[in-house]
Amino acid sequence: MSAVSHRTRLTVVPSYRIAVGRGLSILAALSVVAITLAAMGRSPIELAALVVRSTVGSRFGIEDLALFMTPLMLTGAAVWVGIRVNLWNIGAEGQLYAGATAATAIGLFTHWPALVALPAMIVAGMLAGAAWIFVPAAARAWLGVSEIVTSLLLNFVASLLVYYLATGPWADRVTGALASTERLHMAFPELWGAVHLGFILALATVIGLGIGLAKSRFGYETAVCGSNPQAAHYAGIGVAPRILAVLLLSGALAGLAGVFEVAGTVHRLQGGLANNYGYLGIVVALLARGSCLALIPAALLMALILDTGIVLQTTQISSSAVLAITGLLVLAIAAGDELAAYVRVNRT
Amino acid sequence: MADVTHTPNAPPRHLPAGTPPILELVNIAKYFPGVIANEHVSLNVFPGEIHALLGENGAGKSTLMNVVTGLYQPDAGEIIIDGYGTTFPAPDAAISAGIGMVHQHFRLVPRFTVAENLHLGWSETPKRLSAKDIEARAKALSTKFGLPVRPSAIVSSLSAGEQQRVEILRVLSRGARLLILDEPTAVLSPVEVGELFSALRRFRSEGGAVIIISHKLDEIMALADRVSVLRQGRLIGTHQVADVTPDSLVTEMIGRPVALATSYPRQASAPEVGKAEPLSLQQVIVRDNAGVVRLDNVSLSLRPxxxxxxxxxxxxGQPELAEVLTGLKDPESGTIFLNGKAVxxxxxxxxxxxxxxxxxxxxxxxxxxxxLSVAENMALREYDHPPIGGKFSFSMPQARKFAQMLADKAGVKLPGTQVxxxxxxxxxxxxxxxxxxxxxxxxxxxxxxxxxxxxxxxxxxxxxxxxxxxxxxxxxxxxxxxxxxxxxxxxxxxxxxxxxxxxxxxxxxxxxxxxxxxxxxxxxxxxx
Incomplete structure (x- = not known):
């Protein structure tokens, strides 16, 4: 018999194949980084040792990772709840700013006890995040206007608004710090070094979200709307209100990231506070695929890359390296996921 | 009975004996996890023949055609084209061997014109050309193969029959000598069926070969020269159509005789037709988005x-009537009464x-x-009450159990409720x-x-x-x-x-x- 192809594509890929594929992808991406560094005349082994020492190898490194993970888990979750129903919230960056701004208002202008102020910050930040996406969400739900463009454009508005506040009405008149407000009057309590309560709350939010969507009627109905709006209508599920609800939830999650960032990590509202967390949330959500809990390791990986970038910067390597490594990794993982779907056919 | 007429290798009677087949399948097998999709399937198709492929849902017809068109690789067996053993590592290899398939769900780009669709992904499409050029080329193809199409029309504006002609034309223009059609008449009006059949007959008279998958026995009897029957992945028989009857084909297909009843008398215990009207329409008028009247002053009442x-x-107006009767569409005027109350x-x-x-x-x-999964799909009507769900909750384990129960009742063998x-x-x-x-x-x-x-x-x-x-x-x-x-x-x-x-x-x-x-x-x- 003549030769035939030995491989076929699986429609449903078992998770262990994905895991193996991703392990190999990360290895491949890291090899390319190592080769590039070697070609630049650097020693990849020394740099790797330095990176490991300064990230997972030290107390400060681990604290840093947790601080990076906190907003990444939440912006990842924000993008993820949208993708789950075929909606793309590209505006997590802006919603993060909105949430941070709301929390800052409470932190600067009230003197409430922490037990009141911190929950108030969380509520206000989530509402502000949801409000920031309200117009794109309503336009998508009832008018069919693409949420991708509208949510993206509002990022620039939010960013400029924060710069305005931080240099104008809310600017720090005491120390004269550039583009920054004063230190907030209260902060999320630190639990372990610089790691604050926000990390635990973000972790709990992601876990709760995963369980909640899997076991709730809302989770089911939105899955139906995302998969086939016509079938949802047929079953009497109103599609537009659920699109709105999902996008508002998405905005609220990104807003929460802003609350923890400003009132846990940075303590001041600053221009550039969002640090691309909103956009990196898209990467985190894509890495997590269909699983909400997978947002946690995905955020960890992204945090490692960010940290690596900072370490490399201290050795005079361009800060753009972070973007290059991120891109390389996403490309390798996309290829790995695709290849994991192909299996050898047993011939008889 | 079936075996007497089972003559797998003889060409159709209107062709001279000794005509070489265009396609020979020898002992083709294809396995999926836990399923034998095809096994020991041997089949010849001759130029100038319309060959019908018949079988129940899941008998392996589609899998076999996917093997022939290079979408699947056979796990065993040989594909012989014009006397030479060959393999199709990918669909384009089958296309260049002259095999073309028209799928049940058309593979056209709805927003493109007919001419653009015809030229899409075709090695003979010139590198530089204007809309006018490709429309002229499309017109020429249309005349050459005797399939009337409007080259400048947007595909989404065409009827199912017209779209199908575009699809067939696309396959023929790539030099197909063997045309495979998967349930081509399912979406056609009777007039369009007639047009399709005469196009296929013309293709046959010019030496083309056709494999047609169909459930409609009368169409097979009217159109095909030979018919092959698959059951549970195996070839049960290949016959000259003149030698078989619809009844014998059904028996072969199902494994037992099935005659569709011509009447379904009421059970003695069944209640009489009631007087109450669970649903009725009064002077209902429906327009579509283009403003065309689709239901014109329809009044009717249902009886239990x-x-x-x-x-x-x-x-x-059938889809609109169904939509009005199930609450999917508001009529422009007129009233719907549900259990006696106006909606x-x-x-x-x-x-x-x-x-x-x-x-x-x-x-x-x-x-x-x-x-989504079978479980989620089956839950669609009952997710909002126990056992599957409640006001806020949804239970996937219960949905899976429910889906399995429905599948058992419907006689559907599932590979799992999560697929x-x-x-x-x-x-x-x-x-x-x-x-x-x-x-x-x-x-x-x-x-x-x-x-x-x-x-x-x-x-x-x-x-x-x-x-x-x-x-x-x-x-x-x-x-x-x-x-x-x-x-x-x-x-x-x-x-x-x-x-x-x-x-x-x-x-x-x-x-x-x-x-x-x-x-x-x-x-x-x-x-x-």
Whole structure:
């Protein structure tokens, strides 16, 4: 018999194949980084040792990772709840700013006890995040206007608004710090070094979200709307209100990231506070695929890359390296996921 | 009986003996995890032949054709083209060997013009060309193959029959000598079926070969030269069509004789047709988005324990009628009465809760979520109450259990309740939708073309289900293009023509001629 192809594509890929594929992808991406560094005349082994020492190898490194993970888990979750129903919230960056701004208002202008102020910050930040996406969400739900463009454009508005506040009405008149407000009057309590309560709350939010969507009627109905709006209508599920609800939830999650960032990590509202967390949330959500809990390791990986970038910067390597490594990794993982779907056919 | 006429290697009688086949399949096998899709399938197709492939849902017809077109690799066996053994590592290899397939769901780009679709992904498309050039080329192709198309028309604006012609033309223009058609008549009106058949006959007379997959026995008898029957992945027999009858083919296909009943008498215990009207329409007018009147002053009322058959050529207002009856669409004027109360606003949830089930015309588009699991799809009508869900909750384990129960009742073998429903065959999807809808249809069941895509065994089961629902006191609305089906099941028959209801008559008073006349728009007095 003549030769035939030995491989076929699986429609449903078992998770262990994905895991193996991703392990190999990360290895491949890291090899390319190592080769590039070697070609630049650097020693990849020394740099790797330095990176490991300064990230997972030290107390400060681990604290840093947790601080990076906190907003990444939440912006990842924000993008993820949208993708789950075929909606793309590209505006997590802006919603993060909105949430941070709301929390800052409470932190600067009230003197409430922490037990009141911190929950108030969380509520206000989530509402502000949801409000920031309200117009794109309503336009998508009832008018069919693409949420991708509208949510993206509002990022620039939010960013400029924060710069305005931080240099104008809310600017720090005491120390004269550039583009920054004063230190907030209260902060999320630190639990372990610089790691604050926000990390635990973000972790709990992601876990709760995963369980909640899997076991709730809302989770089911939105899955139906995302998969086939016509079938949802047929079953009497109103599609537009659920699109709105999902996008508002998405905005609220990104807003929460802003609350923890400003009132846990940075303590001041600053221009550039969002640090691309909103956009990196898209990467985190894509890495997590269909699983909400997978947002946690995905955020960890992204945090490692960010940290690596900072370490490399201290050795005079361009800060753009972070973007290059991120891109390389996403490309390798996309290829790995695709290849994991192909299996050898047993011939008889 | 079947074995006497089983002559797998002889060419059709109108061809000279010794004609070499264009395609030979030898002992083809294809396995999927836990399933034998094809095994020991050997088949010849000759130039100048129309070869029908027949089998139940899941008999392995589609898998076999996917092997022939290079979409799947066979796990065993040989493919021989023009006497040379060959392999198709990918579909383009099959295309360059002269094999072209027209799928049941067209693979056209809806927003592109006919000419653009014809030239898409074709090595002979010139590198630089204008819209005018490709339209001229499309016109030339259309004339060459005798398939009339409008090159500048946008594909999404075409009828199913026109789209199919574009698809066939695309395949032929790439030099196909063997044309494979998967249920080509399922979406066509009778006139379009006639046009398709004459195009296929012309292709055959020019030495082309055709493999046609169909469930419709009368079409096979009318069109094909030879017929091969698959059952459970194996080839049961290949015959000259002149040597077989529809009955013998059915027996071979199912493994036992199945005759579709011509009537479904009421069970003695069934209650009489009720007087109450669970659902009625009064002077309903519906326009589509383009402002064209689709339902014109339609009044009708349903009665419990009765099947109302809606006859009519496809596209005369059937989808709109089904949508109005199930709360999917608001009429422009007129009133809908649900259990005696006028409905103010179309609300499908309200209709479903009032016990109105709906088997829509296009199940994948409307009744199913292709990307979600079988369990989630089966839960669609009952997710909002125990055991599957509640006001806020949803239980996947319960949904899976429920889906398995429905599948068992519908006689569908599932590879698991967590698999995506788009992986199931069209027939199995239809059976599951039917089972799901009959469960909630405590008062009304609207079934649009429920036998589409089903094999004869499944059609027989489906009809029994409708008759049982009727006996249980449900008001059933049956829309079908198959007059035999309408006559076998209906208590009353209504005819839709150009959105108008051309009269409702009792089954006993309806004759085929008078219904046929009404379907073509003549009034009864004209027909008489």
């Amino acid at each position: 324990g009765e099947i109302l058959g809606i006859a009519g050529v496809t596209g005369n 103010n606003r179309a609300d499908p949830a309200m209709f479903a809760h009032a016990g109105v089930g709906h088997v829509p015309e296009d199940r994948l588009k409307r009744a199913l979520m292709p990307g 995506q429903i788009r992986g199931l065959s069209g027939g199995n999807q239809q059976r599951l939708v039917l089972e799901r809808e009959i469960r909630i249809a405590s008062h009304v069941l609207v079934a649009s073309y429920p036998s589409r895509g089903l094999d004869i065994g499944a059609i027989s089961a489906m009809r029994d289900m409708l008759a049982r629902a009727r006996d249980a006191g449900v008001a059933v609305v049956l829309m079908s293009e198959d007059l035999d089906e309408i006559f076998a099941l209906s208590d009353r028959i209504a005819v839709l023509y150009a959105g108008r209801l051309m009269g409702i008559m009792a089954r006993a008073d309806a004759g085929r001629d008078s219904i046929g006349a009404l379907m073509s728009g003549r009034s009864l007095s004209e027909a008489a």
